[in-house]
Amino acid sequence: xxxxxxxxxxxxxxxxxxxxxxxxxxxxxxxxxxxxxxxxxxxxxxxxxxxxxxxxxxxxxxxxxxxxxxxxxxxxxxxxxxxxxxxxxxxxxxxxxxxxxxxxxxxxxxxxxxxxxxxxxxxxxxxxxxxxxxxxxxxxxxxxxxxxxxxxxxxxxxxxxxxxxxxxxxxxxxxxxxxxxxxxxxxxxxxxxxxxxxxxxxxxxxxxxxxxxxxxxxxxxxxxxxxxxxxxxxxxxxxxxxxxxxxxxxxxxxxxxxxxxxxxxxxxxxxxxxxxxxxxxxxxxxxxxxxxxxxxxxxxxxxxxxxxxxxxxxxxxxxxxxxxxxxxxxxxxxxxxxxxxxxxxxxxxxxxxxxxxxxxxxxxxxxxxxxxxxxxxxxxxxxxxxxxxxxxxxxxxxxxxxxxxxxxxxxxxxxxxxxxxxxxxxxxxxxxxxxxxxxxxxxxxxxxxxxxxxxxxxxxxxxxxxxxxxxxxxxxxxxxxxxxxxxxxxxxxxxxxxxxxxxxxxxxxxxxxxxxxxxxxxxxxxxxxxxxxxxxxxxxxxxxxxxxxxxxxxxxxxxxxxxxxxxxxxxxxxxxxxxxxxxxxxxxxxxxxxxxxxxxxxxxxxxxxxxxxxxxxxxxxxxxxxxxxxxxxxxxxxxxxxxxxxxxxxxxxxxxxxxxxxxxxxxxxxxxxxxxxxxxxxxxxxxxxxxxxxxxxxxxxxxxxxxxxxxxxxxxxxxxxxxxxxxxxxxxxxxxxxxxxxx
Numbered sequence: 001x002x003x004x005x006x007x008x009x010x011x012x013x014x015x016x017x018x019x020x021x022x023x024x025x026x027x028x029x030x031x032x033x034x035x036x037x038x039x040x041x042x043x044x045x046x047x048x049x050x051x052x053x054x055x056x057x058x059x060x061x062x063x064x065x066x067x068x069x070x071x072x073x074x075x076x077x078x079x080x081x082x083x084x085x086x087x088x089x090x091x092x093x094x095x096x097x098x099x100x101x102x103x104x105x106x107x108x109x110x111x112x113x114x115x116x117x118x119x120x121x122x123x124x125x126x127x128x129x130x131x132x133x134x135x136x137x138x139x140x141x142x143x144x145x146x147x148x149x150x151x152x153x154x155x156x157x158x159x160x161x162x163x164x165x166x167x168x169x170x171x172x173x174x175x176x177x178x179x180x181x182x183x184x185x186x187x188x189x190x191x192x193x194x195x196x197x198x199x200x201x202x203x204x205x206x207x208x209x210x211x212x213x214x215x216x217x218x219x220x221x222x223x224x225x226x227x228x229x230x231x232x233x234x235x236x237x238x239x240x241x242x243x244x245x246x247x248x249x250x251x252x253x254x255x256x257x258x259x260x261x262x263x264x265x266x267x268x269x270x271x272x273x274x275x276x277x278x279x280x281x282x283x284x285x286x287x288x289x290x291x292x293x294x295x296x297x298x299x300x301x302x303x304x305x306x307x308x309x310x311x312x313x314x315x316x317x318x319x320x321x322x323x324x325x326x327x328x329x330x331x332x333x334x335x336x337x338x339x340x341x342x343x344x345x346x347x348x349x350x351x352x353x354x355x356x357x358x359x360x361x362x363x364x365x366x367x368x369x370x371x372x373x374x375x376x377x378x379x380x381x382x383x384x385x386x387x388x389x390x391x392x393x394x395x396x397x398x399x400x401x402x403x404x405x406x407x408x409x410x411x412x413x414x415x416x417x418x419x420x421x422x423x424x425x426x427x428x429x430x431x432x433x434x435x436x437x438x439x440x441x442x443x444x445x446x447x448x449x450x451x452x453x454x455x456x457x458x459x460x461x462x463x464x465x466x467x468x469x470x471x472x473x474x475x476x477x478x479x480x481x482x483x484x485x486x487x488x489x490x491x492x493x494x495x496x497x498x499x500x501x502x503x504x505x506x507x508x509x510x511x512x513x514x515x516x517x518x519x520x521x522x523x524x525x526x527x528x529x530x531x532x533x534x535x536x537x538x539x540x541x542x543x544x545x546x547x548x549x550x551x552x553x554x555x556x557x558x559x560x561x562x563x564x565x566x567x568x569x570x571x572x573x574x575x576x577x578x579x580x581x582x583x584x585x586x587x588x589x590x591x592x593x594x595x596x597x598x599x600x601x602x603x604x605x606x607x608x609x610x611x612x613x614x615x616x617x618x619x620x621x622x623x624x625x626x627x628x629x630x631x632x633x634x635x636x637x638x639x640x641x642x643x644x645x646x647x648x649x650x651x652x653x654x655x656x657x658x659x660x661x662x663x664x665x666x667x668x669x670x671x672x673x674x675x676x677x678x679x680x681x682x683x684x685x686x687x688x689x690x691x692x693x694x695x696x697x698x699x700x701x702x703x704x705x706x707x708x709x710x711x712x713x714x715x716x717x718x719x720x721x722x723x724x725x726x727x728x729x730x731x732x733x734x735x736x737x738x739x740x741x742x743x
Contacts, residue, residue, distance in 0.1 A: 047076070047087040050098060054107035054127070054220055055081055059185060059399060063173070066180035067105045082403045084224070085112070106173030106186065127169060131213040134166025138206045145203070159202035166209040167193055170216075185212075185394040189721070195387045196717055199380050207718035208391070215725025222732045223404060225739075237306040237328055241265075241272035244316060254323045261319050265310045273306050273319045274326045280315035284308050289327055290417045290672035331671070334421070335414045344427060345402050345692055352398070360393035384717070385710050391720040392706045397727035401695030404731070408738035409688035418681045419669040428650045429668060429685035434585035434630035435578060435678075436622055438641045439597070442654060442675070443588060443604055444565040448477050450485035451546055452562040454537070461491050463559030467551050469493040470509045470518040474501070478547060481563050506549070516558075518551050527554045534560075545596025567603050570674045575605045577679035581686070585630060589618045589644065618644040635678070652678070688738055695731045702727040 055061055061081035068077040068088065076089040086109065088098065095111045102109035141158030144150035173186040189212045196205030242249045244262040254272050257263065262278060265271050271284070283295040286308045295311050298304060304317060306326040323329065364386040372379045406423040413420050420426050440446050453460045468486040471479035472493055486493070496509040505526075506519015517523060521531055521538055529552060531538065538560070541548055546562035575586050588609040590597050597611035610621040622644050625632045634641065634648035637655065645651035645666065653666035655673035670677055706723045709715040 047078075047089050048098075049112045050086045050088065050102070050109045051112050052079065052084055052086050052102060052107050052109050053224065055079075055084060055223075059394075059396070060107070063177040063180065063186075064102065064105045064107060067176045068101065070180050071101065082407050104172065105176045106169050127213075127217060130165050130168060131210070131217055134162045134206070134210045134213060137162035137165065138210050141206065142203065156202050159206040160197070162206040163193055163197065163202075163209050166206075166213045170209070170212065185396055185724075188390045188394050192387045192391050192717060192721075195383065195390075199383060201384070201717065204717040208721045211718060211721045211725060215721075215729060218729050219400075219725070219732055222729070222736060225736065237323075237326065238270050238272045257319055257323070259319055259322060263317050263319060264314065265317060266314050267310060267312055269310055271304050271306055271308050271310055271317065273317070273323060274321035275304060275317035275319045277302050277304060277315050278318045280313050282313040282315050283311045285311055286672075287417070288415075289331070331414060331419060334419060335410055344424060345696075349398060349402055349696065352395075356393075356395050356398075360389060364389040364393065381713075385713075388710045388715055388717055388720045389707070391717065391724055392703060392710065394724060395699070395703070396724060397702065397731045398696065398699040400728055401699050401731050401735075402692050405688050405692045405695065405735040405738060408735050409684050412738050412741055413681060413684055416677055416680055417671040418677050419671060420681070420685075421667050421669075425650060425667040426685050426688055428631070429633070429681060430689035431631050432583065432633045432650060432682065432685075434587060434625050435583055435633045435635060436587040436589055436625065436644070436648065437606070438618075438634075438636040438644075439588055439590035439592065439600060440565060441637055442635055443571050443600065443606075444567055446565065448481040448547065448563045449566050450481055450561055451564040452541070454541075454560040454562070456534070456552075456557045456559050458558040460559075461489075463551050463561065464489065464491045465494055466511060466516050466558065467518050467549065467561055469496045469511055470499070470507050470516060470551075473499055474507060478549060478563050479507075482549065482561060485561075514553055516551065516553055518549055521548060521550050524550055524552060524557065529555065529557060531557070543593070543595035544599050545592060567600065568674060570676045571604050574675035574678055578682065579605075581679055581682045583682065585625070587621075587625065589613055589621050616643065619647045622647045635675070652681075684738065684741055687741060691734055691738060695734060698734075699727055699731060 052064065055064070061079040064086070065077055065079040068074050068079070068086070071090070071093065073093040074088065074090045077086065079086045086102070090098070098111075099109045137158050141155050141162060144155045144158060145152075167190065170186040171190045174190040177187050189208065193205045193209050196202070196208060237254070240251050240253055241257060242264045243252050243257060244264050249264060257273060263273065263275070267282070277298055277300050279300065281297070281299050284298045284304055285295045286305060288307045289305045298315070303320075304310075304315075305328065306321075306323075307328040321327075367389060368379075368383055368386045371377055371382045376382075402423075406426060409426055410420050410423075420429070437443050453463055455463055458466075464482070464486050467482050468491065471482050474480075494511050496511045498508075498510040498515075500508045502508060502517075502519060502523060505523040506517060508515055508517045510516075517527070524531060534557065538548060541560075541562050544564075546564045549561045549563060551558045551560065578586060585608060586606045588597065588601055588604070588606045590600070590609065590611055591613050592600075592611060594611045597609045600606075601609045610617070613621060618641065622632055622634055626649070631650075632648045633650040633652055634645045635652045635654065636642075636645055637653060645653070650668065651666045652668045652670065654670045654675070668681060670681075702723055706715060706720060710720075
């Protein structure tokens, strides 16, 4: 109770509510751009959003962005590779015109509106067909070259047709890339293919084009699969609902249903919109939203979320959120926004790539010119090696190594009821060495329960019966705990009258002809009752974190009821899993006394605790852990613990599914109000960091090996292409392992 009062003081002293954020400072949630510098690429609400397919590398996104910027009508444009979206602010540029311009650059676009948000882009059948034709022509040309009866001219024509069919789209994209001042993989591959043809290496040129086409298709499909891991969440909520109007039911699209209307959901159906149950009871599976594996019983007045499944009884639900404002819609929006934010590693790799590619291009020109001048070989030999160098120059695998892993990890977490706000926070979570927990409502239920009943003169039933009679009219949490206990034990109340509340001390009632009291020990001291015989017992119970309700009259004690907060069922196992995951320090921060803190610490398995803390003391405790060299995560409710959450390296809020503020304030949000998914979050984050490192090192080593093999003449042009596209594909597949990672 002391801790709760201190939390209330925190709110009044630190402006709790929607003004807390997690950038280490206090900002309003209405200014996300200020709170998150990473999101600067996200345009204003005036932007029209298109879904773009066919981008298999972040350089593709940059090329498309530059191409769109060359159009006079375009005011602002932001193309994001991770989510496959293009945000556009343009005057007088219609949807058809935008789609055509995107197609010129080699990609497909579809306008996203409320009605098409769930639509899935069509498969790139044209690209698949051209790649297939190119492969067939390449095979025919190769077989023809083995037969003496086939003219070399026919073989050359077959190779040329293979290059033209497979290279049409890359060449078109290369043209618009050069026009917009970009040098992407399409440009390098086109130059390599044309160069191979110019020096008579038609088989090499055709093989380069076909391998590049195959690699591009596979990469695109793999990346779309990672993006769909979040988009598929949209399909969880049904598109229509049964609306109750009077006594009649009518089927309506969810887009046409307003706040305040009543919808009916039958057993086995998915709940279409967020709302509150106004009639009926049921068991609801909330796993898609909160990650909870066990269905939750829902009664009248309880909130339900779109996308969850009504498993038993029919219920009537009063709609509280429009379709675009539901919890699942907010989750999808925040996750996709998070996937657009670059992690520090990704930002570094992108900067490295922008320097690396021009350097290798200059090196390729030097390779063409200087060795032949120095008499170290023919112009043809070094021109061929320069082409190989151009192919190797594209750092596609390196650039793609981080964003796909981040998208996959954030997507996995979201499907398990954890919202990670961006790549930066994913990386931080993977580096955490200490976790600090608020006690009340985080490690404990935050709801007092009867821990013990001590009889002095009466029986247990008599003590509880009198306490229930006195407390029945009170809404105080401790009174409610006693009433709940009495109901569970089936102990009835007695006939009472003249009920009175004694402010700050307890309550009284006349039962029969005698006045009975229920309250603090101090109340009975004021009444003149001798407590000396029970003083040691009272102090012992209080030191263990119990709040005592003494029952008696003005002359004698009948008994005492000890009430205490209880440990959450999941807390002990969650802390055990965190330790197993390698978290060095599990720390508890509480405003309660030393005795209570020690008891809870021993019951939960935390390593250390800081007791009797005011809100500002919790901040100091977090800083103390940081001074010890720890990377600290703070877990709280996202509002009351805001000062400590902001001071920590990572702020984790609980119960975000029902709280808009919690979803806005923390770096990571556990959608369910328990710690069950926190160990999984740590595991996913650490695995993501490991995979990112694997991808980066693998990409660099492949490039270095390819570069070394060029100059002795061991590397052929088609092997150079295979090393590049193969490395990129392996990096993507390695990152996609995060999608399948389970608890």
